[in-house]
Amino acid sequence: MSHLITDIPILDEAKVHDEKLQGIAFESEQNKHNPDARRLYMETYGCQMNFSDTEIVASVMLKMGFRTENNPKKADVIFLNTCSIRENAEQKVWERLKQYRALKKQNPKLIVGVLGCMAERLKTKLLEQEKLVDIVVGPDAYRDLPNLIAEVDSGQKAVNVLLSLEETYADISPVRLNSNGVSAFISIMRGCDNMCSFCVVPFTRGRERSREVKSILKEVEELLQEGYREVTLLGQNVDSYKYQNTNFAQLLALVAQMDKNLRVRFTTSHPKDISNELLETMAKYDNICKFIHLPVQSGNNRILEKMNRTYTREWYLERVKTARSIMPEIALSTDIIAGFCSETEAEHQDTLSIMQEVRYEHAYMFKYSERPGTLAARKYPDDVPDEVKTRRLNEIIALQTQISKEKNLADVGKIFTVLIEGTSKRSDADLCGRNDANKMLVFPKKENLKKGDYVQVKVKYSSSATLIGEIIC
Numbered sequence: 001m002s003h004l005i006t007d008i009p010i011l012d013e014a015k016v017h018d019e020k021l022q023g024i025a026f027e028s029e030q031n032k033h034n035p036d037a038r039r040l041y042m043e044t045y046g047c048q049m050n051f052s053d054t055e056i057v058a059s060v061m062l063k064m065g066f067r068t069e070n071n072p073k074k075a076d077v078i079f080l081n082t083c084s085i086r087e088n089a090e091q092k093v094w095e096r097l098k099q100y101r102a103l104k105k106q107n108p109k110l111i112v113g114v115l116g117c118m119a120e121r122l123k124t125k126l127l128e129q130e131k132l133v134d135i136v137v138g139p140d141a142y143r144d145l146p147n148l149i150a151e152v153d154s155g156q157k158a159v160n161v162l163l164s165l166e167e168t169y170a171d172i173s174p175v176r177l178n179s180n181g182v183s184a185f186i187s188i189m190r191g192c193d194n195m196c197s198f199c200v201v202p203f204t205r206g207r208e209r210s211r212e213v214k215s216i217l218k219e220v221e222e223l224l225q226e227g228y229r230e231v232t233l234l235g236q237n238v239d240s241y242k243y244q245n246t247n248f249a250q251l252l253a254l255v256a257q258m259d260k261n262l263r264v265r266f267t268t269s270h271p272k273d274i275s276n277e278l279l280e281t282m283a284k285y286d287n288i289c290k291f292i293h294l295p296v297q298s299g300n301n302r303i304l305e306k307m308n309r310t311y312t313r314e315w316y317l318e319r320v321k322t323a324r325s326i327m328p329e330i331a332l333s334t335d336i337i338a339g340f341c342s343e344t345e346a347e348h349q350d351t352l353s354i355m356q357e358v359r360y361e362h363a364y365m366f367k368y369s370e371r372p373g374t375l376a377a378r379k380y381p382d383d384v385p386d387e388v389k390t391r392r393l394n395e396i397i398a399l400q401t402q403i404s405k406e407k408n409l410a411d412v413g414k415i416f417t418v419l420i421e422g423t424s425k426r427s428d429a430d431l432c433g434r435n436d437a438n439k440m441l442v443f444p445k446k447e448n449l450k451k452g453d454y455v456q457v458k459v460k461y462s463s464s465a466t467l468i469g470e471i472i473c
């Protein structure tokens with residue numbers, strides 16, 4: 001059996017990064033030197049929200065006396081924080097669980113937990129389908145972990161998948177597990193009320209709720225004191241943030257005002273909610289990055305309606321035009337779904353043409369994957385054949401690759417403000433950091449510069465993913 005155990009790959013640093021999936025296994029210093037501390041190994045799949053939840057879970061578990069562990073073979077508890085967004089996201093987790101069977105055989109006391117969106121979607125079915133699993137915890141039930149672990153310690157299986165109307169974990173300080181010490185994510189809301197017909201998130205994450213302004217600002221303050229220089233405000237639809245009288249534009253202004261050396265980003269925006277007030281707030285503050293991730297999904301009105309996106313192609317293009325008139329330098333990225341139910345060839349062409357009209361810096365592109373329980377799964381047959389979906393997706397990817405390349409080439413000669421994140425992975429002689437558009441720049445080191453400093457970098461040439469430049473001041 002032992003040969004199987006050594007086969008289990010240790011995930012490091014967001015190595016699994018196809019389709020927004022991430023595996024994360026990082027360590028915190030807390031309780032590390034307590035020989036009696038039980039060891040927790042965690043992996044995270046899915047979006048930034050899940051990533052951010054893992055830091056909440058770590059906080060709860062460390063408080064219980066656990067220590068983090070980055071090697072599953074040494075763990076007493078293994079948690080997988082999972083994603084249900086597409087079939088293959090779930091498939092990855094099933095395969096991973098299968099790999100862990102060997103560990104459990106060797107150590108029958110090993111506790112395996114499934115957390116996050118798959119836990120919420122499948123509930124007790126998870127226990128039935130994979131005997132290995134001891135704990136199933138939905139995204140709103142992490143405070144209950146001490147009880148759930150105690151139940152398992154007493155020999156039972158434990159499940160809590162209750163969704164909440166209020167839970168925002170506002171008072172739990174996340175343990176920054178995968179941090180470069182410069183940029184951090186702050187969850188400002190949970191859940192989603194949008195009901196896009198293809199999307200499982202409203203079912204796995206529950207109703208939309210916004211976190212108290214005060215607790216968000218407190219978290220920003222703490223990060224500033226720890227030396228962080230960039231925050232990304234996170235939510236499934238940040239533009240609909242509303243806490244008492246504060247809307248998202250106002251929250252953004254409050255965060256931006258805290259320190260002019262703090263860079264502020266946010267994600268994700270829904271096109272229907274991108275208000276002029278928000279665009280004007282972005283323009284007003286130099287430290288709010290001129291960048292919006294604005295998922296379009298499709299360029300065709302019939303498909304957009306079927307997706308229940310509640311905007312048209314014309315509305316979307318008008319928002320882009322207004323954003324560019326207020327901030328000519330604004331960078332945009334997007335999400336696109338290929339082969340949604342009944343999509344015709346001409347409708348697919350509309351997606352290609354909107355990409356050409358907007359010219360995004362970057363896009364996440366997916367094949368439609370039917371998710372059980374969604375409106376689309378109940379109402380519309382998943383009738384675009386897989387080979388057609390694949391071909392359309394490849395056309396979308398080819399076009400975006402071309403556009404991204406052209407955009408990167410157009411950056412050559414430009415000067416960007418870059419926040420230094422550290423030494424480049426490729427060479428010790430180089431530093432790296434991002435510009436407003438979230439593009440990575442690599443440039444030769446200069447004395448007295450350290451991570452967290454801002455520099456002006458002139459781009460000399462570009463590769464497909466990176467801009468290469470030199471510091472000009």
Ligand code: SAH
Pocket residue numbers: 047085086198199200201235236237268269295297335336337366367368369370371
């Ligand atoms: N509110 C978030 C949604 C997160 S899901 C956002 O707008 O970014 C991220 C992306 O996954 C969505 O924008 C969509 O493009 C894609 N997606 C969601 N459900 C999908 C499905 N059933 N099949 C394929 N892609 C899907």
Ligand code: SF4
Pocket residue numbers: 192193194195196199200201202236237270
């Ligand atoms: Fe899903 Fe739509 Fe909500 Fe995004 S806005 S999480 S795509 S339902």
Ligand code: F3S
Pocket residue numbers: 045046047048049050082083084085116117200201204205
């Ligand atoms: Fe996946 Fe859940 Fe995020 S389904 S994309 S982890 S909200």
